Amino acid sequence: MKKIKPVHIILFGFLFVILIGSVLLTLPISSKSGEATPYINALFTSTTSVCVTGLVVETTMTYWSTFGQLVILVLIQLGGLGVITFTTGMFLFLKKKLTMKNRMLIQESFSLNTMSGLIELVRKILKGTFIIEGIGAALFATQFIPEFGVRYGIWASVFNSVSAFCNAGIDIIQTDSLRSYITNPAVNFTVMGLIVLGGLGFIVWRDLLRVFRGLIHREFPLKRAFGKLKLHSKIVLSTTVILIFIGTVFIFIFEFANTKTIGNLSLGNKLMASMFQSVTVRTAGFETVPQAALTEGSSLISMILMFIGGSPVGTAGGVKTVTFVVLVYCVLVTVKQEGAIHIFKRTIPMTVIPKALTIICVNLIVLLSxxxxxxxxxxxxxxxxxxxxxxxxxxxxxxxxxxxDLSVIGRLAIIITMYLGRVGPVSLAVGFAVRRKKESIGNISGRRYNFRIKALFT
Incomplete structure (x- = not known):
């Protein structure tokens, strides 16, 4: 019998959770009508929840009961954190000892080149996740409790905070997502903040905390803080800011006079709505403007941002920002006829290029199919x-x-696409890094650094 690799366990772990979720959602107790849900609809909803996608065939607020919404919430949290991370958290909560196999799975999930400190890393990820989601829920509560009452206001605040942080885009406050809150700064900026934090990735979190501690202990001045970040974090943070800015500008230009979206808003609200659209298309799925009413220019910009997605080892999808940046620099190097890729005074090995191209090509093949x-x-x-x-x-x-309105075949096609979009880049990255070889990244000034290429494409 062939040895099961960690990547296979990760892939089948997501599939197993999707199937369990689909069975629970077919039960009569999961719908408000008390009737059993057709399996294809339950499977679609379970997949979109675990894959933190947000496409829905039934309106979450009106169709699903409290039990059904709870199932969806748990699936979103599982999908956002990752099956392995959540399972490890349960082991830690129950004070069970982790085997070497469990540690290998954690290592593969987070693309690390060491097994030291894995348990502490998982603890910090879980703690950080629940703290951020708690803060988000508290901010939402200031809006939703006065609007919906204490009981449902708290439930809606928790649900939407988890959904936003996990970049799921599923909500239970309106039938048209967040369109009625298009001019509400509290809701807009809370959602955007949660989306960005979830999309940065856990590795960037850890690096930011390290630098923040250095600032607190006055190990270096504020102006040197960015330089103290690791290469991965620098690429992720700078690319995130640039993409959000570019998306905001183009959407603002294309939609400025569109009365079906932001044309009738004040200048400040137009900018806020444009920024929200630019942020949410980075794999979140909430909307403050009807997507069907977008101009073709905004639709194109949105699709480009969707395809790029978020950052490695986070809750977001897409081909990832780091992969995109490496390919952009590859083009620049080719045009300039240089022999190496230099990013933030680091030399990126040319062996990264085939891997980045493979990920882009595979995603394009899946998309076109x-x-x-x-x-x-x-x-x-x-x-x-x-x-x-x-x-x-x-x-x-x-x-x-x-x-x-999708047919059964259309829904199955979208289900498969969502699943591949969630696990495909991860499986490819792990598959490429089976030999666990390290590549050297050199400093232009002569210092040498070790950098695990796999982390770029997780």
Missing amino acids: SILVVLVSDSASFMDTCYECVSALGTVGLSKGLTP
Whole structure:
């Protein structure tokens, strides 16, 4: 019998949770009507929850009962943290000893090149996650408790905080997502903050905390803080800021006079709505403007941002920011006819390029296949179909209204696309790094650094 690799356990772990969730959601107790939900709809909902996508065939607020919403919330949390992280957390809570196999799974999940400090890392991730989600819920509560009452206000605050942090985009406050809050700064900035924090990735969190401690202990001045970050964190943070800014500017320009989206808003609210759209398409899925009403220019920008996605080892999907940056620099190096890629005074090995290209190509193949299947099975427009499939692959969850009307074949195609979008880059990264070889990244000034290439593409 072939030895089961850690990557296989991760892949089947997600699949197992999806199947369990789908069975629970078919039960009559999961729907408000008290009737059993068709399995294809339950499977779709379970997949979109575990894959933290957000595409829904049934409106979460009106269709699912409190039990059904609780199942969805647990699936979102499992999907956002990762099955391995959540399982490890349960072991720690029950004070069970972790085996070497468990430690190997954690190591593979977070793309680490050492097994030291794994337990402490998981503890910090779980603690940080629940603290951030708790703060988000408290901020939401200031809006939702006065609006919905104490009981449902608290429930909605917790649900939406977890959903936003995990970049799921599923909410239980309105039937049209967050459109009624388009001019509400408290809701907008709370959601955007949670999305960005979840999308940065746990590795960046750890690095930021390390630098923050250095600032507190006055080990270096504030102006040198960014320079103290590791290469991975520098790339993630700078790319995140640049993509959000570019997306905001282009969406603002394209939608400025569009009365169906932001055309009737004040200048400040137009900017806020444009920024929200730019942030949410980075794999979150909440919306303050109807996606079907977006101009073609905004739709194109949104799809590009969806495809790029968030950052490695976080709650976001997509091909990842670091992969995108490496390919951009590869193009620049080719144009300049240079022999190496230099990012923040570090030399990136050229062996990274084939891996980045493979991830991009595989994702494009999956995307095109999904588009073709949906175009054949459903009579939707080309733009709506592309938007739906890119959203599924990037685990974003935004739709131009196509999801509820998909045929069974179309829904199965989107289910598979969501699953591959959630686990595909991870499985590819682990597969490429089976030999656990390290590549050297040199400092331009002559110092040498070791950097695990696998972390770039997780």
